[in-house]
Amino acid sequence: MERTAGKELALAPLQDWGEETEDGAVYSVSLRRQRSQRLSPGEGSGGRQVHNPAADAFLYYRTSKVRALRAAPLERLVRELVFGDREQDPSFVPAFLATHRAFAPTARVLGLLLPPPPPPLPQGSVPRGNLHVANPHTGHFLHCLRVEIKKTEGRDLSFNKNLRAVVSVLGCWLRDHPQDFWDPPAHPDLGSVRTFLGWAAPAGVEAREAEKLLGDFLEEAEQRQEEEQPQVWAGLMGAAQIPGSDPPENCLEEVQEGLELLDFSLDEVAEQLTLTDVELFSRVRPCECLGSVWSQRDRPGAIGTAPSVRATVTQFNMVTGCVLGSVLGEPGLATPQRAQRIEKWIRIAQRCRELRNFSSLRAILSALQSNPLYRLKHCWGAVSREPLSIFRKLSKIFSDENNHLSSREILFQEEATEGPQEEDRHPGSLPSKLPPGPVPYLGTFLTDLIMLDTALPDMLEGDLINFEKRRKEWEILAHIQQLQKRCQSYCLSPCPPILAALRAQRQLSEEQSYRVSRVIEPPAASCPSSPHVQRRISLTKRLSAKLSRERGSSPCGSAGDPSSPTSSLSPGSPLSSPRMRDPPGSPPASPGLQHPNTKDSEARVIRVSIDNDHGNLYRSILLTSQDKAPSVIQRALQKHNVAQPWARDYQLFQLLPGDKELLIPDNANVFYAMSPAAPGDFMLRQKEGARHTTSISPT
Structure with missing residues (x-):
């Protein structure tokens, strides 16, 4: 059989290969197929290989392995910021910086990222070798950071590539997400960054960016103090004020x-x-x-x-x-x-x-x-x-x-x-x-992100942060940022x-x-003259149909938590109905609650709160026709960041109209035990005699 010259194989350039586990972190592995040029073994001028014309009848490919961090503890994620291969995984740093607030506050990340300053040099002494930097509060990986301290004519510090990586991450952070450091009046997180850059890169653009940001924060604080009336967003003439407030x-x-x-x-x-x-x-x-x-x-x-x-x-x-x-x-x-x-x-x-x-x-x-x-x-x-x-x-x-x-x-x-x-x-x-x-x-983007947050778990088995979920969220956030840049030219x-x-x-x-x-116009039987337009259908129906086509399950093994929806979950709904407010505790962008029939199972999105002092704080979870009360209670507590061993101390109640409640039996199938005509609002309440106290730590 003869091959046609120049004819490429119909293969995808990137193919999924599987997963790898390394030091408690899970990586997704793909194979990247790249076209390669065939060279003759002979050498041309300058000792270089020369092109072989006889090889033009064939196409040659090389395959390389590409790894992307899928799940890991927080310390390992921060380590990846410094030691990760940005060529193999270029989206990791921007995805982490854009979504870290969902699983760790700024101060916690900085505590793991920033090494302490080097000790002062004795007068007249010149350091030799490397200084090992170790901070008990920054995780074990900082033991690998070495600061090469040398004296130069300008008495500047030169540092190795690991510190350069930290400085580079901080530069991206300050430039793309400056509001992460807003914490008046002292702005301690920004102060930590300024201290680090002051000894690690005092003459760099990152240090100047940090100083400029501090000046902007102080100026903004002064402007806020001078404002006589609060506004939702400064600079807009009443357009961003709260509805019902008096115009200027x-x-x-x-x-x-x-x-x-x-x-x-x-x-x-x-x-x-x-x-x-x-x-x-x-x-x-x-x-x-x-x-x-x-x-x-x-x-x-x-x-x-x-x-x-x-x-x-x-x-x-x-x-x-x-x-x-x-x-x-x-x-x-x-x-x-x-x-x-x-x-x-x-x-x-x-x-x-x-x-x-x-x-x-x-x-x-x-x-x-x-x-x-x-x-x-x-x-x-x-x-x-x-x-x-x-x-x-x-x-x-x-x-x-x-x-x-x-x-x-x-x-x-x-x-x-x-x-x-x-x-x-x-x-x-x-x-x-x-x-x-x-x-x-x-509202389209908000709904996409809410449905992603509902469908995918935050944590996987082994207390690993599900960073694959954050990558999917980052794809949507990156689209928002791209559109924001386009709007600057209006x-x-x-x-x-x-x-x-x-x-x-x-x-x-x-x-x-x-x-x-x-x-x-008094009520009539029908409105034949009104224009016919498409009416909205349940968001949950679209989500359930999307999830029913997914293969496999998440490592956590929870029913109803799909491993990974397709690259774009795309339900959409308005931010809120026009001038129509939901009752207290029911946000306008919450998904619809109906019984959809899917190909493999039935499912709906429910909202679960906890009967405590936190009011109407709720979490949305996907309920399938296979879920029984213990698994629903466990997943709801996981969403609320409550210790899982105490799941047996809770009972599940469905909230019915008229301040009524329906107790779901301990081993009942929740999907069939609940009232289908009532809204999908549930509450967890401790059983009598429970020994522990609920403690919720918001993400």
Whole structure:
């Protein structure tokens, strides 16, 4: 059989090989296949091998082994920061720095990473050999760090490559995640870094970066003290303030001129919405989007948790509230007038689409699709045909079909192009220079991260940190950071009157919106004139279908904890329903709770809290039809960081409407023992006579 010259084999360049265990750490092993050039054994000029033309009829490949750390104790993870091979595993350092707050605070990592300063040199003495540095608080691996101390003309210290690796890690940390060191008033973690860099690299860019960061922190603290009113995010004119708070005095003066929000042109409103969304999204700290961080925002004392993400939620809810308030808030409007307002909001949404602002686009569509507006058949019947067509087209962007595939594909296309296609513009739109972007809908990423946190365990068997989970989270966080860089090139100028009108627009609560809607149009059997749009389906159904296709199980052996979902778990849901608040203890981004039927089993996501002084702190776990009470209790305690040997001292209760509780028997199958009609909220309560006291250590 003859081989065709230059014909490559249809093999993947990277193939999974298996796992390796080394010093208590688990590595995933892959084989990398690379094309190699065939050389003749003879030597050419300069003693080098020469190309053999006879070898062109064949392709030669070489295979190399690639290892990536999958699970390890914290000390080993920090060791990998210093001694790891960045060529083989280039994503380890950025993934660790972006996600470490989910399993270790900054001070703990620095305690393991930073070696102590060398002892002072006696006057007139010159060191010989190497100085072994050992810190009992930094782990055994720092015994390997050696500091070569030499005297030079500038009396600088030269250090070996291990210390250079530590300095390099700190440089990336200071540059990419400066807020990790914010701890007023003294900022002790930043002080530790400055002390280390002061003797290890006093003239390096890292030391200058640390000094500059300290100056920025002190300046920011002074600015916060000078502020008269607290804001969700400094620098935005009321757009990031808490809904319901009074707008600034100068804004009130401009609003009193008589201009309402919809009195401005649709281009002006869309551009100001985009400007606000760009500023808020650019300031989002990716680590605050982690499911383990974002899910703690409702626990007692966590008001300040994830402030940058909260600001985007506030803005999203304010936009939906403006839509509801402008259409429903005026009791004396006739049906054609309300229809005109609906049409204008559709036009504004289309302009947001042209500006590639998917955040406000989603907020406007959520309001128009909400029940108080969606049920107004007479108003929708008076809407012109062209706006209705635009509305249906825009609604397809956020269709739930195929796991929100449409919105994800459109976002990917927008990242790869200079602007939306011509067919995406509605007739009569004003030509303008499209800014870069896009501005994504953050709720999609938040839901992805929450579902990852729910589906994958934090710890594996042997008290190993599941770093493979952190890699998957990092893939999403890296995408957020990439989009943030794209948003820096927007060129939009603020317009105070429009921002003031946004703040002054009447806001309606969920109950108020529905009550006003029923007054405008009494309840009817159906709403045939309302536009038909896709309704949302259960997030849990999509997650369960995704997990049912996974092969194997996690090393921890817990039922319902899949080893590794596919590279992209992609459910999506709004940050919260437009101006519709969940009851206390029920965050807006929590997954849906329904009984999905999957190919191999049935599953649903449940939320489990502990009956103690920590209030409504809960953890989400995946419950399958095979899970019995002991395994559910054990996994819930693991999520709450409670010692596992005490699992037998707990009972599981399902919380029912009307302050009722359903006791799940000790050996019952939880999936079939619980009430299917009730929400998936559960509580763990200690049995009478339990000897220990629950102690939760938040991650």
